[in-house]
Amino acid sequence: MTINSTNCSDERSATDFLYAIMYVIIFIPGLIANVLALWVFHAYIKETKRAVIFMINLAIADLAQVMSLPLRIFYYLNQDWPFGSFLCMFCFYLKYVNMYASIFFLVCISIRRCLFLIQPFKYNDCKRRYDVYASIIGWVIVGAACLPFPLMRIDTRNNSSHFNSCFTALPVIEIDIPTSIAMVTLAELTGFVLPLIITMICSWKTIMSLREKNPVLQDSGEKKKALKMVLTCTTVFLVCFAPYHITFPFHFMALSGRIEDCATKNIILKFHPVALCLASLNCCLDPIIYYFTTDEFRRRLSRQEINENGIILHLTECSI
Template sequence: MNVSNFSCNNTNDGQIREYQHRIYAVFYTVILVPGLIGNVLALWVFYAYIKETKKAVIFMINLAIADLLQVLSLPLRVYYYLNNSWPFGSLACMLCFYVKYVNMYASIYFLACISVRRCHLIIQPLHYGGSKRRRDRSWCLVGWFVVCLGCLPFPLLRKNGNATCCFSELPMMQLSKELGVSLVTFAEIAGFLLPLAVVVICTWLTAASLREKTCVLQDTGEKHKAFKMVLSCATVFLVCFVPYHITFPLDFLTKSNGNVSPAFKLAVLHAHPITLCLASLNCCLDPVMYYFTTDEFKRRLSRPELQESLHLHLRGSRSTDRDARSQSDE
């Protein structure tokens, strides 16, 4: 199947391109600052508490790193969609394009891992120790490797023949019908449906544990906190990733030589940018989830502790400056 050249220089698609650029430019500008501040704060908080708690903090750190990577690429995206031109070279284009999908599927993976860890801590609270913490780190490394490897087809299947074109407007390479369908099916099942099933099952198991008369944990408040965390993961999952993975195969179909009506193609080309923006919204929703479901996050950002941390930081900076001045005087 020959995938059509949905080129940014195709005048027949000028109105669609203008609509998509406007949607992307506005949305990415809106989420840039909140996403940057929220994820930097998240990394600062979780790094301080990584040795004090066992509540999936390792997975949250990796989720914040994935979100931060996407946020750091947004200024270049905003520039492109505002100026309709990409002057930064093909390598930067492919890297930003690749990071977008790495963030999406890494976020999906780590949301599923957070749900599993919190559910496991509720069902078997005494079975978490140093070996499990090391296992969490191993799962993070495995996840990054699989996600980075699995997302390589997104940039590799694009032809970068136009220096001013970038991202999804780059024409795709020619694919057979069987290969195209296989790639889309694999991405949908492995990258979305399996993690979705994991999150739904963990949400159901955690909710079921709240209805038990006798439970392993004496503190029922801990179960409610775990349920809030797992439910928040499910909510982020449903809001950000379900719409995109509904339009993803449809977008592939419309950009191929499939027999689709012009009205259907137009509807998909209008809807898909919105669902792609929703998939990017997770970089802002994840820090909100941390704040409302994690005691450590709230405590670290509370006014007394925040002031104490800033005071200690300033005092440390002053002592360092005094030491440097005394050494220079000598």
């Protein structure tokens, strides 16, 4: 059984226009920034520190989301989906995979930066393959954990070839209250609250570590760069993902009919699209981490990595 009807006023056209405008704004800079990031990291994969593995995966997750935006823009401008149910569900699924993969890799970057500052000699010798293994495990967990999102929105009554509704217009499959509470609570705790706590702890420990005498990071510029990386990860995390996860339980209850008051439901349904657009904005904000915290990235863009003899200047510092 699915739920898709409401007695409250429907302002779908205004919401669709907001989605279309935001995705147009995100698409070009997100595409350029993430393609450029992958190009830079591929060129410097052997010279950079191991945490660049997490940045590469973060850029891949963002690029996958960006590549689906033209289809979303088409749908929200035309309010029609002529591309079939499979592609609709795949793009819908990809949105959440990007979100939670981004959260996972932002946490990994923060942890790696924090561990290096606390015990630089120990974690500087870690093998790169450990980060590769962690990335593979992260993709598997995120991919499996995000499956309920499209499965909960499949309209079992629509078996026709013309699947003209997609994304926010998809109906929600009705489930019992205990199961709903368990699913939402698990999603909030593991997908947002726990990563937020870890990121905040890493930020605090990084700030504390930079106040102490560090035999590896004596240069004030290196200390500022380390602090900037962790704080940038935390800022992107809070700006992009906090609003969505605050509204997510209420939005789920509104769509599933648990909230019946029209005034309350309309407030939730108006704010949730804004939160969802902020979540998509991470595709443009994540490259800020690469540019402002990675020497290779700035050097490659400015072409200062090539000396007079055409030799690439190698990274000499121990941190990203």
